[in-house]
Amino acid sequence: MxxxxxxxxxxxxxxxxxxxxxxxxxxxxxxxxxxxxxxxxxxxxxxxxxxxxxxxxxxxxxxxxxxxxxxxxxxxxxxxxxxxxxxxxxxxxxxxxxxxxxxxxxxxxxxxxxxxxxxxxxxxxxxxxxxxxxxxxxxxxxxxxxxxxxxxxxxxxxxxxxxxxxxxxxxxxxxxxxxxxxxxxxxxxxxxxxxxxxxxxxxxxxxxFPGATAKVSLPDTASSGSAARGKRLMQAKGCAACHNYPGNPAKPRIAPDLSHAGGLHAADYLAESMREPSKIVVPGKGYFTEQGGRRVSIMPPFEGSEAERDDLLAFLLSLR
Ligand code: HEC
Structure with missing residues (x-):
């Protein structure tokens, strides 16, 4: 402590x-x-x-x-x-x-x-x-x-x-x-x-705290991508099969609900979640398997282009 x-x-x-x-x-x-x-x-x-x-x-x-x-x-x-x-x-x-x-x-x-x-x-x-x-x-x-x-x-x-x-x-x-x-x-x-x-x-x-010197670097809450394209990619890239978010008619329950992802998470965490899902594994039932004492997410790492990743990121950040 x-x-x-x-x-x-x-x-x-x-x-x-x-x-x-x-x-x-x-x-x-x-x-x-x-x-x-x-x-x-x-x-x-x-x-x-x-x-x-x-x-x-x-x-x-x-x-x-x-x-x-x-x-x-x-x-x-x-x-x-x-x-x-x-x-x-x-x-x-x-x-x-x-x-x-x-x-x-x-x-x-x-x-x-x-x-x-x-x-x-x-x-x-x-x-x-x-x-x-x-x-x-x-x-x-x-x-x-x-x-x-x-x-x-x-x-x-x-x-x-x-x-x-x-x-x-x-x-x-x-x-x-x-x-x-x-x-x-x-x-x-x-x-x-x-x-x-x-x-x-x-x-x-x-x-x-009083006397803190350097200015706080504000979080990276922007993405150069397009949220509208990102929303379409959520379907095209299969994210919609597992995640709920506004506008997803399937309403799946097998992964974290992303409806407020942009309000709760910083851009770098969201980007990392896509790139390397097993780095920080959200500990929900059925979200991961244990492999040799390590938690491995059931989410496949995102393997699209950088532009697609930025669009997905822009969409996720818009969810507040
Ligand atoms: C096979 C189901 C599946 C697919 C497909 C999938 N995910 Fe996931 N996702 C999960 C699960 C389960 C977790 C929680 C475990 C973890 O941390 O990886 C998760 C975690 C996340 C998180 C972190 C959520 C939080 O509350 O911290 C984000 C962001 C995310 N996924 C985005 C995406 C995006 C974007 C796509 C499409 C490119 C995608 N996911 C595809 C299952 C999936």
Whole structure:
């Protein structure tokens, strides 16, 4: 866990919005309703329904979460704010509580982990808050591999008021020299029976610490290709036989749903998914075979021309 805090500079190519971290005297307020939080400008981060592995959210709309970040003398804190008409705070049979999580890469400097809770060899840490009072730190190396990290010391407090959840989460950090850190967010709506993989999540964003020098290189979200041609190639190249996306009448369920691929993934990840599907294997049931301890994707590598690849990429990036 500690290693997470020693991040100095991470690969930034795949990262979207820039969330400034405000320096505060003393420590950030534990109360999410504090004016010390609410007076700070927030960054709105889009959320998309999880649809990479089953159970995927069907017909679930997009969302958005407002994020603020502060650095005190000894702690780093995040303030999350999102709309929810009705709070769900208790859990029971068929009853689920609202929750939110902040995701960090556990091995700074290594490849950016897969947005869906990391991948083999690229673990993530999660600060998890749930409306029933649960606050914990979890580690994961891909969907379905969550383990609790006892005694990690994340604190969180959530308040629901007038249709809005506000949650402040914080943790002690012992290294002041951080510049940037990738971070991602997830939200579960308990009333909609959301839990585990049924959630909305963001793409990787960047926290920018006070004093960070170099400008963030914005992600490569453009492709020189044509999205319209790319959409036709999805049929012509057989992608449509396995992947669902808007305009694919077959609606196959045997591979990740790509309906929000451009909102969740950076261009370089998408290009790599086509070129080398087994490099980062999305860990869904039936998505891969184990060969000598290695996961091999059932997806054939894309073998078309560079122009075709750019068209496919332009189409995938347009899916938000
Ligand atoms: C035989 C079925 C099959 C075909 C054909 C196929 N894919 Fe895939 N694809 C998969 C599976 C299964 C995965 C998840 C495992 C993995 O990571 O490779 C995947 C993963 C992906 C991902 C990453 C999705 C995510 O959520 O991270 C992208 C992007 C993608 N495919 C694009 C394409 C494109 C573009 C084509 C056509 C050129 C294509 N696929 C053809 C089965 C297929």
């Amino acid at each position: 500690r290693r997470l805090l020693f991040a100095l500079l991470l690969p930034l190519a795949a990262i979207a919005a820039d969330i400034p971290v405000q320096r505060v005297d003393g420590e950030p307020a534990a109360d999410p309703m504090s004016s010390a939080w609410l007076a700070q400008a927030a960054v709105a981060v889009p959320l998309y329904p999880q649809a990479s592995v089953p159970p995927a959210m069907k017909a679930a709309g997009k969302g958005s979460i407002k994020v603020r970040a502060q650095r005190g003398a000894t702690t780093l804190a995040l303030h999350l704010e999102w709309p929810d008409r009705k709070p769900a705070a208790s859990r029971g049979v068929g009853e689920f509580a609202d929750a939110a999580a902040v995701q960090w890469p556990l091995q700074p400097g290594a490849a950016l982990p897969y947005i869906g809770m990391g991948h083999r060899g690229a673990p993530v840490a999660l600060w998890f808050w749930r409306a029933d009072g649960t606050v914990e730190t979890l580690a994961a190396e891909g969907f379905g591999t969550l383990t609790a990290q006892p005694g990690d010391g994340v604190k969180a407090k959530g308040v629901w008021k007038n249709g809005v959840w506000r949650v402040a989460l914080s943790r002690a950090v012992n290294k002041p020299a951080m510049e940037r850190m990738p971070v991602a967010f997830a939200v579960w709506n308990g009333e909609g029976a959301e839990r585990a993989g049924l959630k909305r999540l963001s793409a990787w964003q960047t926290l920018r």
